[in-house]
Amino acid sequence: MAARVSLFVTCVVDQLFPKVGMAVVQVLERLGFRVDFPEQQTCCGQPAFNTGYREEARQVARHFLDVFAGADYIVVPSGSCTSMIAHHFEDIFGKEPENLRRARAFESKVYEFSRFLIEVAKAEDVGARLHEVVTYHDSCHALRELHIKDGPRRLLAHVRGLELREMDAAEECCGFGGTFSVKFAEVSGGMARTKIDSIVRTGASTVVSLDSSCLMQLQGALSRAGLPIRTMHLAEVLASH
Amino acid sequence: MSAAFDEKIHETLTDPKLQLAIYKATGRLVEERRKSIEPDVCPDYQELRTHAHAIKRHTIEHLDHYLEEFTRQVEAHGGQVIFSKDAEEASDFVLSLAKERRAHLIVKSKSMTTEEIDLSERLEHHQLESVETDLGEYIIQLAHERPYHIVAPALHKTREQVADLLTERLGVPRETVIEKQTMIARAVLREKFLAADIGISGANFLVADSGTVVIVENEGNARLTTSAPRIHIAVAGIEKLIPRAQDLAVFLKLLGRSATGQRLTVYTSFLSGPKRGDEIDGPDEFYVVLLDNGRTKLLADRGKRQSLYCIRCGACLNHCPVYRKIGGHSFPWVYSGPIGAILIPQFLGVRHEPGLPFASSLCGACAEVCPVKIDIPRILLELRSEVKKAEAREGAGRLERLAFRIWAWVMRHPRIYEMAGMAAASLAPSESAGWVRHAPFNVGPLRAWLSQRDLPPPAAKSFRQLWRER
Numbered sequence: 001m002a003a004r005v006s007l008f009v010t011c012v013v014d015q016l017f018p019k020v021g022m023a024v025v026q027v028l029e030r031l032g033f034r035v036d037f038p039e040q041q042t043c044c045g046q047p048a049f050n051t052g053y054r055e056e057a058r059q060v061a062r063h064f065l066d067v068f069a070g071a072d073y074i075v076v077p078s079g080s081c082t083s084m085i086a087h088h089f090e091d092i093f094g095k096e097p098e099n100l101r102r103a104r105a106f107e108s109k110v111y112e113f114s115r116f117l118i119e120v121a122k123a124e125d126v127g128a129r130l131h132e133v134v135t136y137h138d139s140c141h142a143l144r145e146l147h148i149k150d151g152p153r154r155l156l157a158h159v160r161g162l163e164l165r166e167m168d169a170a171e172e173c174c175g176f177g178g179t180f181s182v183k184f185a186e187v188s189g190g191m192a193r194t195k196i197d198s199i200v201r202t203g204a205s206t207v208v209s210l211d212s213s214c215l216m217q218l219q220g221a222l223s224r225a226g227l228p229i230r231t232m233h234l235a236e237v238l239a240s241h
Numbered sequence: 242m243s244a245a246f247d248e249k250i251h252e253t254l255t256d257p258k259l260q261l262a263i264y265k266a267t268g269r270l271v272e273e274r275r276k277s278i279e280p281d282v283c284p285d286y287q288e289l290r291t292h293a294h295a296i297k298r299h300t301i302e303h304l305d306h307y308l309e310e311f312t313r314q315v316e317a318h319g320g321q322v323i324f325s326k327d328a329e330e331a332s333d334f335v336l337s338l339a340k341e342r343r344a345h346l347i348v349k350s351k352s353m354t355t356e357e358i359d360l361s362e363r364l365e366h367h368q369l370e371s372v373e374t375d376l377g378e379y380i381i382q383l384a385h386e387r388p389y390h391i392v393a394p395a396l397h398k399t400r401e402q403v404a405d406l407l408t409e410r411l412g413v414p415r416e417t418v419i420e421k422q423t424m425i426a427r428a429v430l431r432e433k434f435l436a437a438d439i440g441i442s443g444a445n446f447l448v449a450d451s452g453t454v455v456i457v458e459n460e461g462n463a464r465l466t467t468s469a470p471r472i473h474i475a476v477a478g479i480e481k482l483i484p485r486a487q488d489l490a491v492f493l494k495l496l497g498r499s500a501t502g503q504r505l506t507v508y509t510s511f512l513s514g515p516k517r518g519d520e521i522d523g524p525d526e527f528y529v530v531l532l533d534n535g536r537t538k539l540l541a542d543r544g545k546r547q548s549l550y551c552i553r554c555g556a557c558l559n560h561c562p563v564y565r566k567i568g569g570h571s572f573p574w575v576y577s578g579p580i581g582a583i584l585i586p587q588f589l590g591v592r593h594e595p596g597l598p599f600a601s602s603l604c605g606a607c608a609e610v611c612p613v614k615i616d617i618p619r620i621l622l623e624l625r626s627e628v629k630k631a632e633a634r635e636g637a638g639r640l641e642r643l644a645f646r647i648w649a650w651v652m653r654h655p656r657i658y659e660m661a662g663m664a665a666a667s668l669a670p671s672e673s674a675g676w677v678r679h680a681p682f683n684v685g686p687l688r689a690w691l692s693q694r695d696l697p698p699p700a701a702k703s704f705r706q707l708w709r710e711r
Contacts, residue, residue, distance in 0.1 A: 009704050011652075015662045016697050018704035025708075037708050042652040048645050050603060052625030056649035063653045091622070144605035173562045177602025182689035183242070184600055186254055189693025190566045191602065220694030223676040 002034045006071035010081045011043040017212045023239035024077050024113055031121050040067045046084040049092065050178045058092045065102045073120065074110040077235050078211050079142025082112040087145055112142060114210055114234055118151040124158050130240040131161035135204035137218065138171045139211035152210055152234055159237060169198035176217035192221035199229060210234045242596025249571040259397060263568050266396045267559040273502025274556060283498065292491050294614040297550035300482055304540065307449040307482045308531070314452025318514030320527035327534050328358030334530060335360070335441070335474060336367055344438030348470065350463035351375035352443025353553055354532060355476050356388055356575040372433045374462040379426055383410045389569035390577065392500045392555040397568060430462070440466035440524070444477035445552070446492060450485045453513045454529060457496060457506040464510050473524040479531050480549040492552060495612035499554035535588045545620050548583050550613040557607035557617060563600055579607035583620045591627045598624035659705065666699035674698060
């Protein structure tokens with residue numbers, strides 16, 4: 001029987017970039033997985049956690065623990081949300097031993113999408129085809145908290161017709177940072193523009209990343225600058241054929 | 242966030258010359274560091290970091306023991322250790338010693354700790370002349386400014402600005418060649434070294450088992466400061482201790498590389514007490530002022546005490562995309578960048594500048610380059626939580642707190658979450674119109690977002706709707 005995968009699509013993808021979620025489903029099903037979407041899911045609680053509201057984050061995280069209680073694998077199309085679940089649930093359940101135990105049990109079940117493909121599905125070639133010159137943006141939490149660096153590049157290397165051009169500042173933050181993007185809007189905007197300069201220098205027509213929130217920041221700034229460069233989530237690239 | 246913080250940030254961001262100066266200087270330091278830790282020149286770099294973290298952790302956990310050992314050793318070599326609770330006690334000691342010895346002129350080598358307690362200003366207030374002898378520090382002293390960066394205090398000054406400053410303050414002809422500017426400063430400073438009664442230095446490390454003060458530098462001014470005058474006073478935070486001289490093998494390798502990409506700085510001085518009977522160089526009197534100034538308060542916090550491991554290399558500043566935009570003077574104290582963002586709230590209280598822990602995208606570049614592996618993002622998150630708790634107690638930030646309460650409630654009620662999403666989508670312009678430049682309700686966070694970039698159009702259908710329709 002095909003392995004069952006529970007999709008945590010994230011609130012950002014659910015509300016703003018539903019096509020990314022559909023792309024994830026397509027790729028997983030193409031690889032023979034049975035995808036389950038627990039409909040009670042909402043958010044992991046990261047917005048509150050990162051803004052200092054730990055009690056509110058805890059309430060939302062408890063809801064997450066309940067919704068995904070029966071999952072074998074949880075696949076998440078975001079490095080940031082994956083890290084919240086795998087690393088920061090520990091920080092908020094310090095005084096709730098039962099929830100801490102449940103959160104820790106999730107650490108080995110929750111996978112960022114590209115990592116799931118490489119480590120569990122053991123698939124680097126998912127049969128995708130896309131005739132584009134792309135550059136890859138390392139989202140900070142995937143890179144520095146989950147240590148995801150080569151996996152997405154290996155997946156991109158197997159996409160037919162695709163050329164990957166590395167930018168000089170691939171590892172530099174796009175400036176999103178959740179509520180930072182509105183609390184320090186001018187700094188955040190400046191960071192996005194610095195990143196965009198680096199993207200433009202590659203000559204790529206598309207920026208790929210595995211976090212929709214980074215791409216929202218970058219696409220927003222590209223659109224404001226009137227630059228004809230688009231953004232694509234890695235799942236969308238891998239679903240193309 | 243205070244209006245002053247906001248204003249400073251805006252000023253820095255809108256000054257293209259300053260932006261370029263910060264970006265180039267930090268970029269150069271980033272590049273030098275990168276080259277100095279490449280596997281072929283420093284194969285054990287990551288092990289060194291792990292080792293350094295372990296040594297600092299051990300030392301800070303047993304600080305009482307090492308403070309006593311250090312004190313015994315300094316005294317055994319004929320020096321004296323003075324424990325100072327705060328800035329006032331530290332400067333009082335220097336002032337009374339200067340008075341007893343009838344000292345008038347003091348030369349200083351670079352020290353963030355003395356900047357922290359405004360020592361020069363306090364001394365000058367009592368009619369003592371205190372001259373900074375590190376070139377960058379000398380420049381900012383002439384300009385009456387605070388250091389812009391932990392290791393490069395005048396990083397923000399272009400050579401043209403330095404030329405104007407030297408002409409204005411010293412009356413010398415305008416000189417824009419850096420080497421010649423250095424010679425101007427050198428001529429002034431040599432005379433000061435020869436005439437000074439007291440030399441005040443900081444310390445990079447205090448070695449407990451030998452009572453040694455270790456100072457690294459590139460200009461030689463610290464060596465002159467600590468050997469030419471009759472009296473040497475080293476001012477250092479209590480966290481500068483390391484247990485053994487052999488631990489320097491770890492820290493000296495990391496400090497130069499992390500700060501400037503140097504395998505070793507040009508000068509490394511090991512100072513253990515005053516001149517012995519048969520020696521010709523060195524001071525007659527040797528004092529170490531050990532400063533608390535709030536450090537024991539940090540020590541009490543198990544989660545955040547690792548903030549005291551910092552060896553002041555400045556790597557986190559150079560790699561921080563926020564520091565590279567907002568610079569050093571936006572920060573409300575002498576420490577800036579990621580390390581400043583965690584030290585300032587802990588030293589001065591979280592309400593001193595409540596916006597500080599939030600001025601970070603939490604990208605983690607700081608922790609990645611920290612030679613002693615301080616988990617700065619985690620500490621920032623802790624501090625954010627402390628700021629919100631303090632605000633709640635004081636009744637500040639009500640609107641945001643209410644918004645997050647409502648948000649958390651909605652997120653626990655999936656049906657309401659879905660309806661709220663649909664309602665928001667129906668208010669917004671249609672998806673086909675592309676990315677949004679103007680919102681119908683241009684307020685609060687939405688306005689802040691749109692001040693810099695466009696907003697994605699809401700999806701006609703959420704993922705869960707698409708999923709159901711499959």
